[in-house]
Amino acid sequence: MSELSVRRVLVVTNPYSGAGRGDGVADAVLERLLAQGVEVAEVRAPSATESVEQVRAAVSSELRRPDAVLCVGGDGLMNVLLNAVAHSTVPLGLVPAGTGNDLARELGIPTGDPKAATDIVLRGRVRHIDLGRIESTYATPTWFATVVGTGFDARVTLRANKMRYPRGPLRYTVAAVAELMRGYTLPFTIELSGLAPGALDNPDGEHTVIHTDAVMAPIGNTRTYGGGMLVCPDALADDGYLDITVVGAVSRLEMARLLPALSAGKRIDHPSTKRYRARRITVTADGGYATADGEPAGMLPVTVQAMPGALTVLVP
Numbered sequence: 001m002s003e004l005s006v007r008r009v010l011v012v013t014n015p016y017s018g019a020g021r022g023d024g025v026a027d028a029v030l031e032r033l034l035a036q037g038v039e040v041a042e043v044r045a046p047s048a049t050e051s052v053e054q055v056r057a058a059v060s061s062e063l064r065r066p067d068a069v070l071c072v073g074g075d076g077l078m079n080v081l082l083n084a085v086a087h088s089t090v091p092l093g094l095v096p097a098g099t100g101n102d103l104a105r106e107l108g109i110p111t112g113d114p115k116a117a118t119d120i121v122l123r124g125r126v127r128h129i130d131l132g133r134i135e136s137t138y139a140t141p142t143w144f145a146t147v148v149g150t151g152f153d154a155r156v157t158l159r160a161n162k163m164r165y166p167r168g169p170l171r172y173t174v175a176a177v178a179e180l181m182r183g184y185t186l187p188f189t190i191e192l193s194g195l196a197p198g199a200l201d202n203p204d205g206e207h208t209v210i211h212t213d214a215v216m217a218p219i220g221n222t223r224t225y226g227g228g229m230l231v232c233p234d235a236l237a238d239d240g241y242l243d244i245t246v247v248g249a250v251s252r253l254e255m256a257r258l259l260p261a262l263s264a265g266k267r268i269d270h271p272s273t274k275r276y277r278a279r280r281i282t283v284t285a286d287g288g289y290a291t292a293d294g295e296p297a298g299m300l301p302v303t304v305q306a307m308p309g310a311l312t313v314l315v316p
């Protein structure tokens with residue numbers, strides 16, 4: 001870990017994040033930055049695409065380049081901003097204002113205290129973490145920092161994103177119960193390349209292909225999605241690998257029984273679950289959806305690849 005001097009900050013706000021919480025959080029952030037004598041520029045654009053364009057221009061400018069880009073939003077805004085800051089020298093700071101805020105949780109950034117989160121940015125302590133690159137059907141290739149959902153979990157996320165209530169992580173539980181009523185397991189083919197020797201349930205060798213009926217097979221650069229659901233409990237953000245948790249054909253009743261523990265952030269070691277660690281993973285299941293950092297990411301098949309050290313983040 002190293003420290004930077006952060007005197008010029010570009011604050012990027014998603015006014016819609018956290019059911020409209022973004023604007024209020026941004027005001028608290030700006031107040032804090034100005035009180036500390038920091039030079040502030042702002043992006044509060046009407047769309048995610050416009051936000052990225054403005055941030056990309058600032059990050060690549062010689063004259064206006066900020067010392068840090070500060071994301072005031074949730075994992076959705078963070079995901080969009082990766083397109084501007086991945087592989088750049090400008091670090092990303094996070095002030096959580098979203099629903100899930102899973103990257104912030106992973107990094108130990110407080111989710112309910114904008115001033116404390118802003119102070120972490122100003123302290124300038126940086127860490128390099130991996131990102132994932134995802135290619136899928138019907139979507140342009142993109143980055144992710146947390147987890148890719150494939151199958152049931154992706155459907156739950158897509159449903160939760162459309163819901164207005166309840167606010168907060170409980171939304172994912174309600175969406176999961178609703179999705180349990182629908183089509184459920186799919187025949188999955190999972191191809192793993194660059195297997196980490198001896199890790200988790202990895203077989204010997206560099207490469208393997210698994211055919212199995214499964215509910216879902218989330219792929220994690222970090223450990224959680226949905227506001228703390230521990231789906232890839234052993235994932236390490238800076239090991240150069242991605243973890244995949246293959247949840248086999250667990251019955252609906254059993255899934256309903258497991259959901260509260262998963263929502264509460266508990267580690268679940270179910271006999272129908274296998275975990276693998278690899279550098280490159282392809283997941284195929286006919287009719288399955290994909291999400292990345294809680295955002296729609298097209299349909300399966302998806303191919304994801306670990307991109308070691310691709311993001312510099314400001315951490316406590």
Ligand SMILES: Nc1ncnc2c1ncn2[C@@H]1O[C@H](COP(=O)(O)OP(=O)(O)OP(=O)(O)O)[C@@H](O)[C@H]1O
Binds near residue numbers: 077101293294295
């Ligand atoms: N400036 C913007 N204008 C409109 N939409 C935006 C903007 N910035 C981001 N978005 C989109 O808003 C959606 C929600 O974003 P965000 O993640 O910030 O909030 P959230 O969904 O409440 O939180 P979380 O992802 O942590 O659950 C995402 O799809 C994101 O792409």
